[in-house]
Amino acid sequence: MKSEHIPKATIARLATYIQVLSEFKREGTDVVSSERLAEACSVNSSQIRKDLAYFGEFGVRGVGYYVQDLITSIKRSLGIDRAWNCGLVGVGNLGRALLRHREFSRKGFILRGAFDCDPYKIGEIVEGMEIVCSRQLPAKVKELSLEIGIITTPPERAQRAANYLVGAGIKGIINFAPSRISVPSHIHLEYVDFFHHFYAAAFHIRFAEHQE
Amino acid sequence: MKSEHIPKATIARLATYIQVLSEFKREGTDVVSSERLAEACSVNSSQIRKDLAYFGEFGVRGVGYYVQDLITSIKRSLGIDRAWNCGLVGVGNLGRALLRHREFSRKGFILRGAFDCDPYKIGEIVEGMEIVCSRQLPAKVKELSLEIGIITTPPERAQRAANYLVGAGIKGIINFAPSRISVPSHIHLEYVDFFHHFYAAAFHIRFAEHQE
DNA sequence: CTGTGAATGTGAATTTTGTAACAAAACCCC
DNA sequence: GGGGTTTTGTTACAAAATTCACATTCACAG
Secondary structure (H helix, E strand, C coil): CCCCCCCHHHHHHHHHHHHHHHHHHHHCCCEECHHHHHHHHCCCHHHHHHHHHCCCCCCECCCEEEHHHHHHHHHHHHCCCCCEEEEEECCCHHHHHHHHCCHHHHCCEEEEEEEECCCCCCCCEECCEEEEEHHHHHHHHHHHCCCEEEECCCHHHHHHHHHHHHHCCCCEEEECCCCCCCCCCCCEEEECCCHHHHHHHHHHHHHHHHHC | CCCCCCCHHHHHHHHHHHHHHHHHHHHCCCEECHHHHHHHHCCCHHHHHHHHHCCCCCCECCCEEEHHHHHHHHHHHHCCCCCEEEEEECCCHHHHHHHHCCHHHHCCEEEEEEEECCCCCCCCEECCEEEEEHHHHHHHHHHHCCCEEEECCCHHHHHHHHHHHHHCCCCEEEECCCCCCCCCCCCEEEECCCHHHHHHHHHHHHHHHHHC
């Protein structure tokens, strides 16, 4: 209910809740109990109620949650009830794949700028977007009101990309490059590395084998 | 030291340690203390020592950790000191991007099979790999010794892909599709959804703004 | 060969997160 | 409109993860 510190895990679960709630909506379910939602998300039902309690009271006692309302409430709580302008730095394989990824705009993250420092790439059009020199970041961040920077450079250039973005006044950075970077504490930084899921899978599979 | 239950977060951090240690190695650093490694990973130094203690004693008291040895030890602990054969189901945009992603083989996850149920795609060659009908999964899983299945289908077909994989005897599944699926408890299942990092960024940025 | 300094490994204390339990609230039926 | 039923929101409790603190171990110097 009050905005004390909110666990990282809660944020991740809220994303899951939205996903599952959207499926319920598609199936035509209007109302859902925390119990039923919990089962679909493979979590405990008090977990759901507690996660939601950080942000407010969204349910009706004795009834449950109205699916559409809850989706709207969670989105507002997370701050994704509006669009976020994003700029992507590093137009390699991964960068291109992200630029092509429809889901971004559908989820409210609008890729408005693509940047690279390779002269051969500058000027090229990818998905209707012109690749711009990274040095122009300060101008473009202001012009396009970019708030979130996406780093998809090779690891050795990630820190420089971060510096450009920070200098240009970006508010948050999502780093897809496999290297640690440092930014001022007022910049929100997230690392994306899906390989740790593969590591986890490898570890658990081998551990299960080792058990017998 | 003993193989009790190992926190998920520990696995994720071990991946970070490998990353940072590899950078140290490239820079020519041979020995590193938990203190210095901790700083580079933005974690507490006892955290590192405790994480490692789940798997054994890898350091030398009064000295620190030998970088190369520690990388090797962590990789062995995670079970990535050998190659893992992977099959990918759903050759859409995301699937193709992953098939093209060099990092997989570099990290020891070998993409050996690509499957789809679209007759227009079957037979097509992507990255030197022929797209095969999903119905042939049982045969191919055995033939190619596939252990990990990667699901990159649209959400509505993810469950069916999972069923095929489970029926074919796969050991673990990494689901990139934005939908929950259910599998028998002996199959290890991981969900990959990098949007929750975007949600977290959006939330924290807006919260920071709201503070003042 | 003993003393000194440094950094690990680990048990104990603390903090955080997750679960259970229940009182408060809303609906429904008679 | 009141009692019963259901399900939330919240508090109290349990479990888990993180951090602290220090005894233990190793390298090295004198």
